[in-house]
Amino acid sequence: MKVIIGCDHAGFSLKTQVKALLKNLGHTVEDAGCHSEDSVDYPVYGKVVATGVAKGEFAKGILICGSGLGMSMVANRFPGVRAALCNDLYSAHLSRQHNDANVLVMGGRLIGGDLAEEIVRTWLTTEFEGGRHEGRIAQLDEI
Ligand code: RB5
Numbered sequence: 727m728k729v730i731i732g733c734d735h736a737g738f739s740l741k742t743q744v745k746a747l748l749k750n751l752g753h754t755v756e757d758a759g760c761h762s763e764d765s766v767d768y769p770v771y772g773k774v775v776a777t778g779v780a781k782g783e784f785a786k787g788i789l790i791c792g793s794g795l796g797m798s799m800v801a802n803r804f805p806g807v808r809a810a811l812c813n814d815l816y817s818a819h820l821s822r823q824h825n826d827a828n829v830l831v832m833g834g835r836l837i838g839g840d841l842a843e844e845i846v847r848t849w850l851t852t853e854f855e856g857g858r859h860e861g862r863i864a865q866l867d868e869i
């Protein structure tokens with residue numbers, strides 16, 4: 727799968743770990759930055775990832791900032807992007823099954839690397855359930 731990943735300084739460490747996991751799992755990974763723990767502005771990197779997904783250039787996106795909140799706000803401004811802040815496994819599961827989330831957001835200051843890896847594995851392998859959820863997704867796009 728083609729995945730684009732991005733972060734700010736608060737998510738840099740976790741992004742490095744998640745990027746390695748994605749490669750180990752055989753995914754093609756585009757790193758949108760940032761590339762160090764020097765302070766940056768999360769909208770810059772959130773925009774790159776969200777645009778890549780919105781344009782269909784990448785099947786999925788992953789964003790990491792300190793809390794995950796800022797990145798979620800940025801990504802969900804882009805039509806066609808359904809970004810889900812998931813700092814637990816159940817949210818990761820449901821965001822795919824019910825919401826067909828195409829961007830996963832995590833808070834690098836809130837969760838550890840092991841949990842984040844499990845969240846990523848769950849999120850990438852859980853299928854959208856369709857059915858009654860299809861119409862709700864369509865309503866999101868109409869808004
Ligand atoms: C950076 O200090 C922090 O504000 C950012 O990573 C993110 O948590 C914003 O929502």
